[in-house]
Amino acid sequence: MSKPKKDSKIIVFGPRGLVGSAIVRELKHQGFSNILTPVREELDLLDQSAVFNYFNYEQPEYVYIAAAKVGGIIANNTYRGDFIYENLTIQNNIFGAAHKYPVSGLIFLGSSCIYPKNSPQPIKEEYLLSSELEPTNEPYAIAKIAGLKTAQAMRQQYKHPWVSLMPTNLYGPNDNYHPENSHVIPGMIRRMHEAKVRGDKTFTVWGTGKPRREFLYVDDLAKICLQVMANIESAPDWINVGTGVDMSIAKLAGVIQEVVGFKGELLFDSSRPDGTPRKLLDVSTMNEKYGASYTDFVVGIKSSYEDFKNQYAKTSTGVISKSETL
Numbered sequence: 001m002s003k004p005k006k007d008s009k010i011i012v013f014g015p016r017g018l019v020g021s022a023i024v025r026e027l028k029h030q031g032f033s034n035i036l037t038p039v040r041e042e043l044d045l046l047d048q049s050a051v052f053n054y055f056n057y058e059q060p061e062y063v064y065i066a067a068a069k070v071g072g073i074i075a076n077n078t079y080r081g082d083f084i085y086e087n088l089t090i091q092n093n094i095f096g097a098a099h100k101y102p103v104s105g106l107i108f109l110g111s112s113c114i115y116p117k118n119s120p121q122p123i124k125e126e127y128l129l130s131s132e133l134e135p136t137n138e139p140y141a142i143a144k145i146a147g148l149k150t151a152q153a154m155r156q157q158y159k160h161p162w163v164s165l166m167p168t169n170l171y172g173p174n175d176n177y178h179p180e181n182s183h184v185i186p187g188m189i190r191r192m193h194e195a196k197v198r199g200d201k202t203f204t205v206w207g208t209g210k211p212r213r214e215f216l217y218v219d220d221l222a223k224i225c226l227q228v229m230a231n232i233e234s235a236p237d238w239i240n241v242g243t244g245v246d247m248s249i250a251k252l253a254g255v256i257q258e259v260v261g262f263k264g265e266l267l268f269d270s271s272r273p274d275g276t277p278r279k280l281l282d283v284s285t286m287n288e289k290y291g292a293s294y295t296d297f298v299v300g301i302k303s304s305y306e307d308f309k310n311q312y313a314k315t316s317t318g319v320i321s322k323s324e325t326l
Contacts (some may be wrong), residue, residue, distance in 0.1 A: 082136075107228060113144070171301075175308075217294070258298075
């Protein structure tokens with residue numbers, strides 16, 4: 001199969017989300033011109049008939065599956081049924097359509113939460129399904145594992161050029177800044193900004209601050225996505241994508257405090273769940289096959305903070321009042 005051409009028809013599912021919008025930006029940056037970006041109002045990915053009809057009509061050549069129901073630790077643990085049902089349905093509908101109307105390349109975006117809670121560090125791809133998952137995000141993780149295994153099985157049986165990428169914790173422009181249902185970086189940016197505006201003397205970080213997490217600027221992931229797509233037939237079934245470097249949540253809070261300009265004291269609420277103690281990916285496969293360049297973390301956090309301030313309107317008190325979700 002040939003590599004994607006600049007006029008190849010490419011679909012990015014989830015184009016308004018953090019990952020999907022980054023992939024669209026990178027495609028445009030590299031000169032791709034025939035990009036389809038169906039949004040929920042145009043195409044309900046929970047509707048199998050609609051998805052099949054869309055593929056039949058559009059006949060796409062390349063597909064990025066960045067559409068998913070996502071959220072942070074609170075959302076994952078609260079909406080457990082929604083997370084497993086909707087994610088399984090979305091990905092299966094797209095997989096089914098891409099099987100019936102074969103494409104030249106498909107990339108399925110998963111998450112590092114697919115790996116066991118107490119996995120050896122750094123986490124190698126081979127550690128998948130070696131022990132139990134983190135309970136708070138188990139439904140979401142099971143859905144993503146099912147997606148990875150579906151892509152792998154269809155590749156083995158039908159020779160479909162389908163590959164899964166498992167990124168670490170992502171952040172960057174166009175994130176979801178909901179105060180409770182977002183991931184740790186955007187949620188903390190929003191809450192700390194609002195604490196600064198209110199003039200609070202303290203800011204409470206959820207959990208003990210001891211867990212360690214790895215963070216990747218989303219535009220760096222998008223570059224890897226396009227590299228893998230250009231060499232899809234030689235790619236492994238799934239690949240970890242990250243920086244290979246982690247930090248404590250306490251250190252993260254300190255970086256965000258500095259960028260936001262919050263002058264108060266940081267406190268830690270140990271009654272909130274910590275989640276997995278550590279989650280650092282082994283990214284040797286990615287580095288050996290594709291290489292990588294990483295955005296400086298402080299630079300990335302500054303970009304995220306500017307995005308937050310630009311996207312969300314303020315009331316007279318400075319508290320965010322615009323849409324709570326993407």
